[in-house]
Amino acid sequence: xxxxxxxxxxxxxxxxxxxxxxxxxxxxxxxxxxxxxxxxxxxxxxxxxxxxxxxxxxxxxxxxxxxxxxxxxxxxxxxxxxxxxxxxxxxxxxxxxxxxxxxxxxxxxxxxxxxxxxxxxxxxxxxxxxxxxxxxxxxxxxxxxxxxxxxxxxxxxxxxxxxxxxxxxxxxxxxxxxxxxxxxxxxxxxxxxxxxxxxxxxxxxxxxxxxxxxxxxxxxxxxxxxxxxxxxxxxxxxxxxxxxxxxxxxxxxxxxxxxxxxxxxxxxxxxxxxxxxxxxxxxxxxxxxxxxxxxxxxxxxxxxxxxxxxxxxxxxxxxxxxxxxxxxxxxxxxxxxxxxxxxxxxxxxxxxxxxxxxxxxxxxxxxxxxxxxxxxxxxxxxxxxxxxxxxxxxxxxxxxxxxxxxxxxxxxxxxxxxxxxxxxxxxxxxxxxxxxxxxxxxxxxxxxxxxxxxxxxxxxxxxxxxxxxxxxxxxxxxxxxxxxxxxxxxxxxxxxxxxxxxxxxxxxxxxxxxxxxxxxxxxxxxxxxxxxxxxxxx
Amino acid sequence: xxxxxxxxxxxxxxxxxxxxxxxxxxxxxxxxxxxxxxxxxxxxxxxxxxxxxxxxxxxxxx
Numbered sequence: 001x002x003x004x005x006x007x008x009x010x011x012x013x014x015x016x017x018x019x020x021x022x023x024x025x026x027x028x029x030x031x032x033x034x035x036x037x038x039x040x041x042x043x044x045x046x047x048x049x050x051x052x053x054x055x056x057x058x059x060x061x062x063x064x065x066x067x068x069x070x071x072x073x074x075x076x077x078x079x080x081x082x083x084x085x086x087x088x089x090x091x092x093x094x095x096x097x098x099x100x101x102x103x104x105x106x107x108x109x110x111x112x113x114x115x116x117x118x119x120x121x122x123x124x125x126x127x128x129x130x131x132x133x134x135x136x137x138x139x140x141x142x143x144x145x146x147x148x149x150x151x152x153x154x155x156x157x158x159x160x161x162x163x164x165x166x167x168x169x170x171x172x173x174x175x176x177x178x179x180x181x182x183x184x185x186x187x188x189x190x191x192x193x194x195x196x197x198x199x200x201x202x203x204x205x206x207x208x209x210x211x212x213x214x215x216x217x218x219x220x221x222x223x224x225x226x227x228x229x230x231x232x233x234x235x236x237x238x239x240x241x242x243x244x245x246x247x248x249x250x251x252x253x254x255x256x257x258x259x260x261x262x263x264x265x266x267x268x269x270x271x272x273x274x275x276x277x278x279x280x281x282x283x284x285x286x287x288x289x290x291x292x293x294x295x296x297x298x299x300x301x302x303x304x305x306x307x308x309x310x311x312x313x314x315x316x317x318x319x320x321x322x323x324x325x326x327x328x329x330x331x332x333x334x335x336x337x338x339x340x341x342x343x344x345x346x347x348x349x350x351x352x353x354x355x356x357x358x359x360x361x362x363x364x365x366x367x368x369x370x371x372x373x374x375x376x377x378x379x380x381x382x383x384x385x386x387x388x389x390x391x392x393x394x395x396x397x398x399x400x401x402x403x404x405x406x407x408x409x410x411x412x413x414x415x416x417x418x419x420x421x422x423x424x425x426x427x428x429x430x431x432x433x434x435x436x437x438x439x440x441x442x443x444x445x446x447x448x449x450x451x452x453x454x455x456x457x458x459x460x461x462x463x464x465x466x467x468x469x470x471x472x473x474x475x476x477x478x479x480x481x482x483x484x485x486x487x488x489x490x491x492x493x494x495x496x497x498x499x500x501x502x503x504x505x506x507x508x509x510x511x512x513x514x515x516x517x518x519x520x521x522x523x524x525x526x527x528x529x530x531x532x533x534x535x536x537x538x
Numbered sequence: 539x540x541x542x543x544x545x546x547x548x549x550x551x552x553x554x555x556x557x558x559x560x561x562x563x564x565x566x567x568x569x570x571x572x573x574x575x576x577x578x579x580x581x582x583x584x585x586x587x588x589x590x591x592x593x594x595x596x597x598x599x600x
Contacts, residue, residue, distance in 0.1 A: 045574040161544070168548055172555050179559075181566045181575070188571040238585045242552075245578040253575075 018232040019160035020218040024211035025240050026163060027314035030307050031109045032208030033247050033288075034281030035394055037274040040201020042191030044271070045184075045248040047198065051205035052241045054457060057450025058405050059212060059237035060428045061412045063230050066216040067426045068415075069506075070225035070513045073328040074216035075408045080332065082411030082418070084497040086483070089334040091407040093479035095213060095325055096356065097472070098400035102211075102318030103360035104367065105393040107137040110311035112282030112390075116304035123389065124279050127371035134364055137312065141319045142357035148346045156313060163310055164239070170289045170299065171246045174254070177293050184253030187269060199460040203398045203468075206457050208244050210401045211314070213321060219513075226515050230426035247288065256291035278389050283307070322356035323349045333498065336486050367392040384466045395465035399472030402458035409451035417441050421525040422506055423518040438532065546593060552586030 040047040065078045073080075075095050080088025111133045115121035123130040193201065215233050219225040254270040262268050270291060273280050280287060285307055289299035327349045330340035343350035370380045370388035380388050387395060415422075417434075420441040431442035461468045487494050503526055510519035530536060560579040563572045 049574040049577065164548065165544065168551055172551055175555060175559055175562075179562070181563055181572065184575065185566070185569050185571045235585075235589070238581060238588075242578065242581050242585060245574060245581070249575045249578060 014222075014228050014232050016157055017218040017222050017228060018236055019157040021211070021214045021233070021236045022160040022164070022239070023156050023310060023313045024214040024317050025209060025236070026160065026243070027106060027310045028208040028210055029240070029244050029247060030113070030285050030311055031105060031282070031390070031394070032205060032244070033251065034274050034284030035204045035207070035390060036201050036248065037251055037271050037284065038276065038281050039193070039204050040198055041193050041271070041275065042187045042189070042252065043193050043198050044201060044205075045188075045245065045252055047201035047205040048208070048244045048248040050202050050453075051209060051457065052244055054206065054450060054453035055209035056237060056241060057428075057446050057453060058209070058408070059215075059233065061408055061447055061450060062212045062215045063233040063237075064424060064426050064428050065408070065412060065415070066219040066233070067226045067229045068422050068424050069509060070216070070219035070222070070229070070515075071509060072217050072220035072324060073332075074213040074325070075404045076325060076329060076334075077216075078415070079404075079407045079411040080334070080497075081502065082414040083407065085332075085334060085493070086480075086495055086497075087407060087411075088332070089329065089483045090476060090480065091404045091411075092325055092329045092334065093476060093483075094400045094404040094407075096322055096329075096479075097475050098210060098397060098404065099318045099322035099325065100356050100359040101363060101393055101397045101400065102321070103138055103141070103315050103357065104134070104318075104363045105390070105397060106311045106315035106318065107134045107141075107360075108364070108367065108390065108393065109282050110137065110308045110315060112279070113286055113304045113307040113311060115279070116283050116286045116300075122279055123282070123371055127368065131364070131368045131372060134368075135361065137315065138319075138357060138360055138364065141312075141316050142353055145316070145319045145323065145353045145357075146343065146346060146348055146350045148348045159306075159309055159313060163306060166303065166306055167243055169295070170285075170292065170303070171243070171250065173292050173295045174250045174288070175246075177295075178255050178257065178291065179250055179253050180255045181253055183255060183269065184249060187252045187271060191271075196464060200464040203402075203457055203461040203464055204394055205244075206401060206454075207394055207397045209240060210397060211317070213325075214317065217321070217324070224514050226423070226425035226513070226518055247285070251284070251288055254288070254291060257293045257296050258291065278391075282390055318360070319353060319357055323352035326352040326356060333487075333490065333492060334483065336482075363393065363396070384470075387465070387467050392467050395461070395468035396471055396475075398457070398461045398465065399468040400475075402454055402461055403472070403476070405454045406451060406458060409447045409454065412447045413444060413451075416444055416447075419502070421522060421529060423510075423521045423525075425518065439529065542593065545589065549586045549589040549593070552582045553590070554586075556580065556582030556584075556586060 036044045036047050069078065071077050076088055076092030079091035111121050111130055120126055121130055121133060219229045222228050251271050256270045260268050260270055260273050274284060286304040289303045290296045292299065326335060326339040329335040330337055339352045340349060341351050367389050369376045417436050420439045428444050428446045430445045434441050434443050484494055492498060506522060507519055510522060556579045559575060563575050
């Protein structure tokens with residue numbers, strides 16, 4: 001008999017659930033905006049619109065799945081339940097890649113935002129300082145997580161509230177006093193990118209919407225998640241989408257408060273300060289807010305700091321999330337048991353935390369090498385088309401997200417067809433009613449559209465990002481080898497799944513979530529279905 | 539002003555901002571380049587209005 005795992009306390013309020021997701025996904029635009037403006041130029045808003053439509057589909061899919069199966073494993077759990085152990089492992093391993101990138105990317109960008117206040121942190125002029133500060137941040141967060149200190153939900157909520165207010169203010173004042181529609185039209189006419197640039201921009205825009213795993217993590221710790229999660233998730237999805245679309249349109253159509261010049265002293269449009277300028281790309285929101293007339297004086301002082309705090313929280317969620325998902329995968333016997341070993345004194349999965357923070361440090365070293373050792377630039381230019389720094393991290397981030405989201409869409413379709421009895425308090429709209437094996441099911445059209453969208457983004461990522469094309473698949477192959485070796489050692493099926501009693505598990509999930517009405521509804525549906533087939537379910 | 543008040547102000551700001559963007563873009567006539575801006579304006583109005591209605595419903599239901 002399996003030993004019962006201790007449950008997480010369900011104490012997260014609706015606002016706590018929103019801010020949990022917001023502090024994770026909301027920080028992405030602080031990194032994504034500059035990168036997309038640098039890659040897609042005059043089509044940046046179109047890149048965000050395309051990625052945003054796909055993101056809405058992903059968000060709705062996660063909302064439905066998290067409300068139906070409120071467990072912290074997120075994408076990995078949904079895919080394992082829908083498609084089996086091997087695909088569950090691949091999806092979880094891709095999410096793990098994203099969590100490790102999360103740690104490095106946001107620590108890197110946090111230092112970039114701080115460099116607006118402390119010029120000594122600028123990466124291009126002080127690469128070693130930048131590197132050491134990033135390293136210290138990652139080591140500090142890993143240490144805090146090992147000894148079990150997590151940022152409190154109250155602090156998360158406070159920073160999220162402050163950021164929502166601040167971003168609303170930036171956008172309101174920006175659109176009122178600095179936005180010129182004719183500049184937007186001009187930028188889109190004169191600076192429309194090549195197809196390669198547009199694909200590159202779209203694949204980078206998706207990183208502004210990564211972190212939806214937090215919806216399922218919050219679901220595990222929310223009381224009555226089937227009712228609360230859909231309410232907070234829809235608000236979260238729309239808020240993030242609005243911010244991404246607003247910033248990209250504002251940046252392209254912005255009349256800056258102070259004229260901008262290029263290196264040769266020629267006047268340029270605001271968005272052009274991001275072209276081939278990695279320093280500016282890393283702190284786009286701080287630079288944009290500083291160009292709003294008068295308000296820019298205040299924004300110059302506090303936006304870099306607020307951005308840095310939000311990014312640091314997001315980096316921490318990478319440390320926490322990677323160890324938690326590795327723990328969950330190890331519990332499901334997808335990863336070796338060492339990843340669920342808990343520290344004797346601190347009661348935290350210390351080995352997982354140290355292992356995946358170590359991977360994050362390796363990624364930091366790879367990203368920083370071209371800046372730290374100028375001679376390596378030749379090698380990077382030859383092998384990776386000169387991609388380093390934020391580009392390197394963003395490539396892998398986009399690859400991991402696109403891979404895991406693709407599997408989640410397939411899992412959603414599969415679960416709709418094969419698990420029609422689980423009560424769905426929230427369903428993605430636009431479904432085709434069908435009858436499968438005597439049960440009425442609803443085929444989700446939006447999931448197909450979302451799958452095609454995220455599939456095309458995955459293809460764009462592979463076409464336009466050399467590192468994503470090489471290191472991403474290598475990461476997956478490396479993971480599958482570990483999986484196969486471990487399963488062979490344990491004499492577990494390699495390509496098939498271990499038998500699991502999903503019905504019993506679903507009852508326990510709903511009971512633990514406090515969704516007793518849904519649990520009764522599920523039990524009665526299962527008994528009816530079994531009775532129709534002449535069986536009795538105990 | 540409590541948290542509900544701040545959220546109320548933000549919701550009205552969304553509606554107002556959406557209307558401002560909509561009017562400013564439409565004042566330039568139809569250009570396909572303004573499409574994502576128009577989507578943004580409609581989303582702002584929709585989200586703001588959704589939140590205002592949700593808050594009103596919660597107040598009614600106590």
